[in-house]
Amino acid sequence: xxxxxxxxxxxxxxxxxxxxxxxxxxxxxxxxxxxxxxxxxxxxxxxxxxxxxxxxxxxxxxxxxxxxxxxxxxxxxxxxxxxxxxxxxxxxxxxxxxxxxxxxxxxxxxxxxxxxxxxxxxxxxxxxxxxxxxxxxxxxxxxxxxxxxxxxxxxxxxxxxxxxxxxxxxxxxxxxxxxxxxxxxxxxxxxxxxxxxxxxxxxxxxxxxxxxxxxxxxxxxxxxxxxxxxxxxxxxxxxxxxxxxxxxxxxxxxxxxxxxxxxxxxxxxxxxxxxxxxxxxxxxxxxxxxxxxxxxxxxxxx
Amino acid sequence: xxxxxxxxxxxxxxxxxxxxxxxxxxxxxxxxxxxxxxxxxxxxxxxxxxxxxxxxxxxxxxxxxxxxxxxxxxxxxxxxxxxxxxxxxxxxxxxxxxxxxxxxxxxxxxxxxxxxxxxxxxxxxxxxxxxxxxxxxxxxxxxxxxxxxxxxxxxxxxxxxxxxxxxxxxxxxxxxxxxxxxxxxxxxxxxxxxxxxxxxxxxxxxxxxxxxxxxxxxxxxxxxxxxxxxxxxxxxxxxxxxxxxxxxxxxxxxxxxxxxxxxxxxxxxxxxxxxxxxxx
Numbered sequence: 001x002x003x004x005x006x007x008x009x010x011x012x013x014x015x016x017x018x019x020x021x022x023x024x025x026x027x028x029x030x031x032x033x034x035x036x037x038x039x040x041x042x043x044x045x046x047x048x049x050x051x052x053x054x055x056x057x058x059x060x061x062x063x064x065x066x067x068x069x070x071x072x073x074x075x076x077x078x079x080x081x082x083x084x085x086x087x088x089x090x091x092x093x094x095x096x097x098x099x100x101x102x103x104x105x106x107x108x109x110x111x112x113x114x115x116x117x118x119x120x121x122x123x124x125x126x127x128x129x130x131x132x133x134x135x136x137x138x139x140x141x142x143x144x145x146x147x148x149x150x151x152x153x154x155x156x157x158x159x160x161x162x163x164x165x166x167x168x169x170x171x172x173x174x175x176x177x178x179x180x181x182x183x184x185x186x187x188x189x190x191x192x193x194x195x196x197x198x199x200x201x202x203x204x205x206x207x208x209x210x211x212x213x214x215x216x217x218x219x220x221x222x223x224x225x226x227x228x229x230x231x232x233x234x235x236x237x238x239x240x241x242x243x244x245x246x247x248x249x250x251x252x253x254x255x256x257x258x259x260x261x262x263x264x265x266x267x268x269x270x271x272x273x274x275x276x277x278x279x280x281x282x283x284x285x286x287x288x289x290x291x292x293x294x295x296x297x298x299x300x301x302x
Numbered sequence: 303x304x305x306x307x308x309x310x311x312x313x314x315x316x317x318x319x320x321x322x323x324x325x326x327x328x329x330x331x332x333x334x335x336x337x338x339x340x341x342x343x344x345x346x347x348x349x350x351x352x353x354x355x356x357x358x359x360x361x362x363x364x365x366x367x368x369x370x371x372x373x374x375x376x377x378x379x380x381x382x383x384x385x386x387x388x389x390x391x392x393x394x395x396x397x398x399x400x401x402x403x404x405x406x407x408x409x410x411x412x413x414x415x416x417x418x419x420x421x422x423x424x425x426x427x428x429x430x431x432x433x434x435x436x437x438x439x440x441x442x443x444x445x446x447x448x449x450x451x452x453x454x455x456x457x458x459x460x461x462x463x464x465x466x467x468x469x470x471x472x473x474x475x476x477x478x479x480x481x482x483x484x485x486x487x488x489x490x491x492x493x494x495x496x497x498x499x500x501x502x503x504x505x506x507x508x509x510x511x512x513x514x515x516x517x518x519x520x521x522x523x524x525x526x527x528x529x530x531x532x533x534x535x536x537x538x539x540x541x542x543x544x545x546x547x548x549x550x551x552x553x554x555x556x557x558x559x560x561x562x563x564x565x566x567x568x569x570x571x572x573x574x575x576x577x578x579x580x581x582x
Contacts (some may be wrong), residue, residue, distance in 0.1 A: 130537070179428065181434055182431055
């Protein structure tokens with residue numbers, strides 16, 4: 001046990017040491033958490049932007065916990081029901097008559113979302129950066145930026161959907177066309193319509209992937225990278241449309257989800273990384289945690 | 303929910319990959335092709351682990367045995383199973399030689415959402431999604447043998463499985479969460495075959511087609527699936543995996559719940575006293 005504690009202490013100390021700013025390397029607060037550096041290797045692609053900092057790893061973990069917490073907190077019944085504006089018209093024209101067809105559309109949206117998230121994670125991070133370009137360092141930065149972007153996207157989405165507690169469109173059919181004991185009708189997930197997590201996550205993944213392709217020549221730069229970007233957004237658009245066809249969301253839910261996902265997917269990587277070329281003084285963002293009588297205050301300079 | 307699980311998977315992957323040191327062995331200059339990572343080393347007693355992280359699943363696997371892990375070995379295999387639809391475990395014996403693998407063991411799975419279904423000729427998705435019947439408490443005693451033939455540029459692969467499902471109430475059908483098929487216990491037979499092409503630097507990329515037939519003597523007709531499998535060996539012990547076999551023919555209408563969407567994620571492998579890594 002003592003040995004385990006010593007190892008933990010040593011590990012924490014070295015990790016914290018890595019997290020301290022060094023004079024020679026202004027960006028050395030960024031720890032390597034996924035892949036060990038290979039000093040003798042010559043990668044085909046180099047990271048030339050501000051690196052993911054230690055505080056971002058803490059924040060990402062915190063956001064992931066917040067997302068789980070917001071989901072566990074659940075949603076309330078009868079808080080918000082029905083469509084607004086163009087919602088009912090869109091639902092009327094897109095909703096198939098049979099449950100089986102609607103369920104198939106939901107399945108398809110799960111599949112397109114999985115592929116959409118795989119694009120920045122498996123495609124850009126592991127296959128292209130790590131394996132093809134032999135650049136573990138770039139792969140690590142790409143994967144960590146993906147994780148922090150998706151974490152903030154999902155944390156906000158789960159929190160808003162819990163607070164808004166809007167009933168999903170199919171709620172109208174529970175007890176009529178749909179069996180009230182159907183999982184969809186009986187579970188609290190029925191009240192998480194606003195806003196669409198699938199749309200937000202799909203657009204966030206497409207956007208963060210686009211940011212990588214715009215700033216790194218992952219496919220050599222040019223048309224291939226632009227095509228990858230377009231394919232990501234096409235997949236995100238299909239995911240969103242299928243959520244309306246599957247009667248899981250109103251059109252307004254997916255519109256807001258797509259807008260938030262795009263904003264987070266473009267904004268987070270740009271604000272924290274891509275607008276700061278490596279070595280730039282602007283890149284040295286600082287965040288401070290300050291004890292406060294009622295909790296902890298967070299402050300920073302960007 | 304699936305999106306949230308994906309994030310957790312990504313974060314877990316961060317922790318798992320944190321322990322990938324890369325000692326550099328001297329370059330291999332014999333001119334002969336290098337043996338694959340797990341082929342090297344000597345036979346020994348070992349403990350090995352595999353972690354598969356992907357879209358809505360976490361599949362850790364532990365093995366204790368003798369030989370060269372993941373290549374030529376025999377021993378005990380233990381797999382906790384965690385997905386968004388339930389949790390369970392598998393334990394059994396396993397023996398593996400190049401291009402041939404045999405396992406036999408017992409599996410149990412507790413489903414979060416699905417219940418036993420009253421016996422019918424046809425089951426729909428709404429029925430599967432309505433938790434009305436008794437809770438399933440089935441055990442599967444099963445054996446699978448799989449293999450492949452290596453020819454330049456790729457090769458065929460196959461799998462045959464026999465499953466005996468017990469502890470299911472009379473008069474009910476069971477949605478078998480691992481095989482993704484509704485069965486009338488006890489017997490289920492499975493046969494999968496396909497062909498995978500290998501290409502790219504060091505033949506690291508793999509893409510192929512596969513088809514699968516499942517037969518349950520208690521129910522009419524077969525379940526037939528066909529689709530794509532793929533993968534990439536991006537490191538000595540790190541792979542990207544993909545497999546999707548939608549249903550082509552079935553007595554039921556289950557949509558994606560009847561498809562084998564087995565992999566979309568990464569696999570990381572580790573063993574005690576593993577061979578030294580090659581210089582990349």
